[in-house]
Amino acid sequence: MPHTVFFLNGPNANLYGLDSAGTYGSESFASIEAGCRQHAASLGLTLVFRQSNHEGVLVDWIQEARLHADAVIINAAGLTYTSIAILDALLAFDGPIIEAHMSNLWKREAFRHHSYVSKAATGVIAGLGALGYRLALTAVAELVNEPAKRQVE
Numbered sequence: 001m002p003h004t005v006f007f008l009n010g011p012n013a014n015l016y017g018l019d020s021a022g023t024y025g026s027e028s029f030a031s032i033e034a035g036c037r038q039h040a041a042s043l044g045l046t047l048v049f050r051q052s053n054h055e056g057v058l059v060d061w062i063q064e065a066r067l068h069a070d071a072v073i074i075n076a077a078g079l080t081y082t083s084i085a086i087l088d089a090l091l092a093f094d095g096p097i098i099e100a101h102m103s104n105l106w107k108r109e110a111f112r113h114h115s116y117v118s119k120a121a122t123g124v125i126a127g128l129g130a131l132g133y134r135l136a137l138t139a140v141a142e143l144v145n146e147p148a149k150r151q152v153e
Contacts, residue, residue: 010077062089090120
């Protein structure tokens with residue numbers, strides 16, 4: 001049975017690609033999602049890919065993941081730096097969590113250098129644009145299959 005991954009995106013991620021000279025490049029959110037779906041399928045993962053501009057919706061999806069997902073990838077976007085509610089929801093999730101960001105947070109404004117999400121994350125991928133999203137899926141595929149690998153050895 002394939003592993004299910006919730007890939008959750010926060011506020012304004014739906015605007016990716018609208019400003020090709022901007023921080024997030026020219027690839028549209030829909031194109032990024034399509035690439036993630038294709039890559040997840042190649043890894044044998046079932047992907048639930050969602051975006052919301054509302055903190056409570058993201059919290060609800062993280063709680064839903066507790067029952068329906070083996071791993072969570074999250075780009076909480078602007079909520080990364082402010083949301084203790086998202087942190088608390090992630091801390092209640094018993095599985096790998098990858099924090100993914102299109103931009104390199106440490107090359108940006110100082111307030112972006114602190115992430116509440118990182119406190120719950122298994123790992124962080126940042127600064128690689130849409131490639132980082134695909135790398136997050138690759139990492140999750142490895143992490144969710146680790147227990148099976150250990151049993152074989």
